[in-house]
Amino acid sequence: MPRYTLKEIRNKIENGSISMESLTTEYLQAIEDTKELNVYVNVFGNEALAQARALDIKFNANPSQMGKLFGAVVSIKDVICYQGHEVTAGSKILSGFKSLYNSTAVAKLLSEDAIIIGSTNCDEFAMGSSNENSSYGPVRNMDNPDFIPGGSSGGAAVSVQIDSCLMALGSDTGGSVRQPAAYCGLIGIKPTYGRVSRHGLIAYASSFDQIGIVGRNTEDIALLLEVISGADEYDSTVSNKMVPEYSKDIRTDKKIKIGVLNSFFNHPKMNEEIKSSSLKVLKYLENEGFTMVPQEFINIDYLVPSYYVLTTAEASSNLSRFDGIKFGYRSNTNSNLETLYRASRTEGFGMEVKRRIMLGTFVLSSGYYDAYFEKAQKIRTLVKEEIERLFTEVDVIALPISMDYPWKIGDSNQDPVTVYLSDVFTVIANLCGIPGISFPLGRGKNNLSSGIQLLSKKFEEQHLFNMTAILQNMAQ
Numbered sequence: 001m002p003r004y005t006l007k008e009i010r011n012k013i014e015n016g017s018i019s020m021e022s023l024t025t026e027y028l029q030a031i032e033d034t035k036e037l038n039v040y041v042n043v044f045g046n047e048a049l050a051q052a053r054a055l056d057i058k059f060n061a062n063p064s065q066m067g068k069l070f071g072a073v074v075s076i077k078d079v080i081c082y083q084g085h086e087v088t089a090g091s092k093i094l095s096g097f098k099s100l101y102n103s104t105a106v107a108k109l110l111s112e113d114a115i116i117i118g119s120t121n122c123d124e125f126a127m128g129s130s131n132e133n134s135s136y137g138p139v140r141n142m143d144n145p146d147f148i149p150g151g152s153s154g155g156a157a158v159s160v161q162i163d164s165c166l167m168a169l170g171s172d173t174g175g176s177v178r179q180p181a182a183y184c185g186l187i188g189i190k191p192t193y194g195r196v197s198r199h200g201l202i203a204y205a206s207s208f209d210q211i212g213i214v215g216r217n218t219e220d221i222a223l224l225l226e227v228i229s230g231a232d233e234y235d236s237t238v239s240n241k242m243v244p245e246y247s248k249d250i251r252t253d254k255k256i257k258i259g260v261l262n263s264f265f266n267h268p269k270m271n272e273e274i275k276s277s278s279l280k281v282l283k284y285l286e287n288e289g290f291t292m293v294p295q296e297f298i299n300i301d302y303l304v305p306s307y308y309v310l311t312t313a314e315a316s317s318n319l320s321r322f323d324g325i326k327f328g329y330r331s332n333t334n335s336n337l338e339t340l341y342r343a344s345r346t347e348g349f350g351m352e353v354k355r356r357i358m359l360g361t362f363v364l365s366s367g368y369y370d371a372y373f374e375k376a377q378k379i380r381t382l383v384k385e386e387i388e389r390l391f392t393e394v395d396v397i398a399l400p401i402s403m404d405y406p407w408k409i410g411d412s413n414q415d416p417v418t419v420y421l422s423d424v425f426t427v428i429a430n431l432c433g434i435p436g437i438s439f440p441l442g443r444g445k446n447n448l449s450s451g452i453q454l455l456s457k458k459f460e461e462q463h464l465f466n467m468t469a470i471l472q473n474m475a476q
């Protein structure tokens with residue numbers, strides 16, 4: 001399957017060498033050919049083809065009438081609602097549940113003539129960093145199928161990696177778009193909290209969750225973000241701020257100031273190869289005329305603990321609605337209401353989700369609220385203040401995505417804390433509500449990748465796109 005950009009696809013459609021139908025057929029074939037990677041939960045094959053044919057007819061009748069995303073075939077993570085289609089958050093507790101409405105992101109995609117090809121596998125309720133926590137089993141990394149693709153949007157990343165779509169929508173609560181994108185050699189962005197509506201995104205931790213995008217090409221990702229962003233009457237946390245034309249405003253000549261978190265790159269547990277490729281990228285930028293400002297971030301040890309206290313607290317509340325009555329799975333053990341609730345939740349949720357519901361309920365319980373939840377909230381404020389301070393000196397901050405490469409499937413199952421700690425570099429953006437992007441560093445050990453991460457101030461996604469456009473040129 002050729003790796004076209006959206007522009008190339010549009011050109012090929014215009015000169016008649018491909019049609020949306022032929023393109024969609026090739027994408028569907030890619031899904032067929034890689035079934036063993038366990039990428040998709042549901043493939044909307046017939047429907048995608050019908051959409052493609054309808055778009056071909058519309059284009060042939062009046063090419064100037066096509067939407068901004070005509071030519072784009074997109075996958076959606078199994079936490080994003082698409083009316084009339086099953087959505088399960090990778091969980092048995094939602095099996096068979098069909099969404100009654102479109103998420104705002106999906107509605108916007110469709111209104112600009114994108115095609116949705118299927119829903120992708122993910123960690124249950126987006127809780128995980130490896131895609132090993134899905135009720136459908138793990139997703140495999142195409143670059144080395146014995147290894148994880150990262151998570152929780154592992155299926156989203158691999159759907160792009162196998163060229164079964166142009167881009168993927170995922171969700172990022174603590175790194176779930178940026179980390180799998182990096183592990184699969186792709187670009188991943190988590191926008192500012194409040195940039196994209198969360199209406200129709202199944203909630204994990206509502207003050208952290210954002211829909212994000214995985215893709216290969218900066219301009220395409222920028223265009224997709226432009227389309228799905230913006231005010232929404234169904235989500236009061238979405239900003240009314242005007243949405244820039246990110247894709248048109250990409251500037252590769254802007255010599256901005258980059259803060260470099262040296263102690264992160266020099267962390268004793270940092271993989272040497274990842275470190276040296278990251279430093280090479282930074283050196284390249286310096287040679288290109290960017291000013292590098294060495295910076296320190298002090299509160300590193302508190303990032304993961306505060307993130308896991310706050311997100312599990314929010315999750316314990318958000319997931320209380322799954323009771324065997326309203327949605328999806330219902331247990332047969334139903335002698336009375338109490339046993340029905342209990343049995344449905346016991347049978348429906350997987351182990352990691354149960355662990356987090358219990359942890360979250362504990363940190364919110366009377367007597368522990370002050371000791372854990374309130375303290376974590378204070379740390380969140382401190383982290384935000386520290387980041388704001390760093391941004392008084394620079395426009396963009398550079399840091400790693402991960403200390404190491406993806407691990408072998410099954411290796412981490414016994415020790416959740418080790419997995420939690422692997423999120424240290426990605427949770428900052430979500431704790432602060434700022435945007436972050438990951439750029440792949442190229443293949444290393446075991447043919448696998450990781451990435452470098454760039455953060456900017458709230459609503460300054462443009463800086464991030466400018467930077468990855470420059471890095472894309474470097475990689476070519």
Ligand code: GLN
Nearest residue numbers: 126127128173174175176
């Ligand atoms: N790995 C993190 C967690 O398990 C992040 C997940 C996410 O961003 N959805 O909470």
